Amino acid sequence: MVIDLKPIYDAEGQSVELDYRVSEERLGEIKGCVLEDFSVKGKVYNRAGIVHLNFSAAFTLKAECDRCLKPFDRDYFFDFKHILVRTVNTDNDEYIVTQGDSIDVDELAVQDALLQIPTKLLCKEDCKGLCYICGADLNLGECGCER
Numbered sequence: 001m002v003i004d005l006k007p008i009y010d011a012e013g014q015s016v017e018l019d020y021r022v023s024e025e026r027l028g029e030i031k032g033c034v035l036e037d038f039s040v041k042g043k044v045y046n047r048a049g050i051v052h053l054n055f056s057a058a059f060t061l062k063a064e065c066d067r068c069l070k071p072f073d074r075d076y077f078f079d080f081k082h083i084l085v086r087t088v089n090t091d092n093d094e095y096i097v098t099q100g101d102s103i104d105v106d107e108l109a110v111q112d113a114l115l116q117i118p119t120k121l122l123c124k125e126d127c128k129g130l131c132y133i134c135g136a137d138l139n140l141g142e143c144g145c146e147r
């Protein structure tokens with residue numbers, strides 16, 4: 001969803017509510033993970049001349065366990081807060097410089113979410129993985145190999 005920020009930048013107290021689902025085409029496969037049912041809820045608002053974008057992202061991650069390769073689903077929920085600016089004089093990662101007074105919230109939300117997903121994804125904390133000799137799933141029991 002692309003939001004026109006001009007009216008928000010130009011008037012204190014102005015706000016837009018966000019409550020929508022990111023379309024499947026914007027998700028797809030990213031870094032070997034698939035995100036599904038991605039919903040965004042939040043608000044863009046101008047308070048005292050500063051434009052804030054706060055939202056929560058809820059989604060399901062479909063991934064493969066790094067140890068046993070079993071596919072699994074996991075639900076995530078994160079809150080994000082940003083300050084939007086038209087231009088910035090200093091390098092400040094907290095500010096998002098918006099191009100042409102609009103912002104693509106889908107892209108931002110998906111990027112934010114991906115940064116929160118751990119790089120190592122396990123189906124469960126204590127996943128035993130696969131036997132490196134016979135390839136058996138050790139979560140299902142010992143295979144009997146001499147390891």
Ligand SMILES: [Zn+2]
Nearest residue numbers: 065068123127
């Ligand atoms: Zn596993």
Ligand SMILES: [Zn+2]
Nearest residue numbers: 131134143145
């Ligand atoms: Zn084995």
